[in-house]
Amino acid sequence: MSIVGFDFGTTNSLISIVRGDRTINFLDDEQRPIPSVVCYEGARKIIGREAKDRLAGAGLGVQGNAVRSPKTLLGRDSVFIEGVERHPVDIVADVVRHIVEVAQAGRRGVDLQKISGAVVTIPVDMHGYRRRALRDAFRLAGLNIVQFVHEPLAALYGYFRQDFVAMLRRYDRKLLLVFDWGGGTLDLTICRPIGDMVVQIMNDGTDEVGGDVFDENILNRLVQQVCTMRGLAASAEIQPGARARLLDRCERAKIDLSARERSQVYVGGYFRGTKDDDFDYPLNREELEEVVKPLLDKGFERITQILDNAGYTPEQVALCIATGGMSNMPAVKRRLHEIFGPARVQIPGATATLIAEGAAWIASDDARLRLAKNVELVLARNSYLPLVKAGTIMPREGELQRENFHLYCTDPRDGIAKFQICAPKRPGRQVMPGDPRTHLENLTVRVDSLARPFQERLELAVSINDDLILEAHARALNMKDEDRCEVHNLEFGVAFPTWNPVDGDMVDDGNTLATDPHEKGALSLRANVADREDLSLVPGELLYRHNPGYFDRRLSPPAHQDSERLYYLPCSLCGLASHDPRCHCASLLPQANRRPDEQARGL
């Protein structure tokens, strides 16, 4: 039984496994990853290379009877493929099943023992519901996802793993930029090796500048140029399947132009109903770069933007690792060299397989993901309560990390308790209050605007599941209001298998509760522990349940506990909630315990 690394990419997919001190990649007969394309012809399913050869366009999603990168469809209820309603999870499951079958049926299949699970790579910005759907699809295909890992982080792990001791020592606490510029997406992550771990500082990703978009742009430009030169309409008729062949030639020309100045793009029998039906265009490197320049600009803008957002400059980056098919493009290399300098840019030889190899190493090393940064709750007067601390080990399949926080509302005058969830930009546990934060999500619940400060009790349940999604659930106990949110764009770290302990700043000691910050907070921690047996520390309504005699008037019980008791119990005379304005029985209470509106009314 083995756990494989599974790079379920937008355009291509690949299984990799570690044997001994090297990885084995399960590629097809021509050493290419398997295209994530599926084509439905009636009851027949065509998946992989054969399906890709039928594609006429480079776009993602449904194209006629084919689906390119079904991963992008995850999260939708259903899609219609030539009038047939299909579920994206089923489509993805078909592709996953095919990839496993191809790997096992190939000549290397004897080396692929029975698969017990997979470490699956995902884009950094993949939403929670899509991750859940992806897990369902893998399960449907008979493969359990042991752990998700971000694609660039897997690539970095795979790159460092060959000689990780030297690499960790060389780049200790230095800034690393890893990007995966593949056929479908550009994924970026800024990382920093801390001790034996590499931790993500910031992630970014986009599907606007994938390699397929480049091919599509080149194709459109060439078609436009040929039609202009030959005086044909842009909508001239073409032979069936000709566009798919032209797309293939464009891709080949793009590769050849990395070593040549000019490449002839030729497709025989392309047009229909013209004297010369061939597509023939001499594409040179300048023209190619002119075509792809806007896309390259857009991609590099994302690269500089992520550095800006994280508060770094390109000069601070010690190493830039470029993976994905686009990394081999001369224009990309040149631009990278311009930004970071040739010495700091590394383009690994196996750009197409590095992510799968990294995932396979993570599976082989049994490396667990850890949270890179604290997840915090903003308290009143800008203090922060760590909800989940950096270094917390992320759950694996079937596991769940859960924590409950009991809070008070300090200022309920607007009737809303506001929970702001944020994360510091700096990784690790030791974060100063003045450090910059990234806002993650907001939660709001209705509270009684007439309640005194600290009287309305709030509950915040925070959990992280095996899909690496943080779920927050806020509740107002009195008003019975609740709100939920999901955070999927968290950053993680992963440790290499060394004998040295993980850096203390990233150690998970299992205690995620912070010190009592209630002095400043609009929401403050309601501690329920005491260091002495003092009944005055017990909430009034709880104490009344256990010791009603304590509230005998003749014994002069503490006013705040008496008030608590009365607030949380229904009125003994009219049966209404104590804060209900229709209840006037509060006039029986001493003057000090009356609400302001009651006092104003002279009750």
Added chain:
Amino acid sequence: MTETHQTLSSNKRRPDKPAAPRFPTLADLLRSAYDGKRKRITIARTDIESMQSGPVPEGELREELLRLASSDCTLERSRELLLLGVEKLGRHPLAAKLRHFVGDVLRRHPAYQLPTLDGVFENKPEAAPIDVAVKAVTGQAFAQIRWPDGFPPLKKIQIETLRYTAGHCLLIWLRETRGIPLDRILYMLHTCCWAAPEGRTGSDATHLRILMSSRDRKALGVVFSSLEKKANEKSREVAAARETEERARLRVERTQASLDEANRLLESEISRTAALEAQLHRERREYEDQKAHMRSDYEELRGRVLHRLRQELTLLDEGLHALRKQPPKVHVMEDHAERAVDGLRKEIARIKGEAE
């Protein structure tokens, strides 16, 4: 040689004409034993021969003799008869007849009417052990024994005599029927008859007086010689046991040393085997891994070359297609051929580089 034989051999020295037997029949002997004034009886060879050939008392006569024997309240005469049988008759068939009769006398005697003695005379497997039986007989409350009508209560001295004779009779009976050895009889005599009650052991001076005033020197001599013999025997056994123990100890030490050595060897062999197994496992796994990697490398090379050839073939095919057009598109063929050649050259260079 048994005592019976000694008696018989001593009789040979007597005159040729034997005297008439004093006890022509067993009944006469029994009557004389239980009715006569003398407690000690001696019999001659002629008596034995006569009794052997004479009838065994049965029926009315046996009952009469048993009634006569019932007058032996203290069992002294019965003990005498039993001892006579042991001394004079030995394994003679007459001894069994005599013992059988005395056994009947004992069974009828009130001192043997204890439930503990059930089956003891019959030597039944469920009967109480010998020690228990003897202790029960000697330890019973003799003063409370209910005698048949017409028998006057025993005096204190008679009771004391009965306590011993009852024990003696049972012991002699058991010796004859079960063959218990003399040292065991001595032990039981000591525990049941001779030993002083607890707390009344007395001082050395008292013991000295008792020893010096004892008139039964023979009994003391028998006991002491028996004990001495036994002590000597035990001393020899102890010495032999010590020697055996020493030899065994030396053998154990030698065996332990060789065992330790064997264990050390075994452990080293086990650890060596484990190391070899681990090495074998590791090498097998490494071999498997290496094989897998070689297969993968081969597949990678094969796939890459195949991919290159297919790509260049496609280019050349398309170039040919363009060349066959009218007018021929030579520039396409030229471009494609150049690219194909470049691609093949690049692949050759790569393969050469990898080989180096």
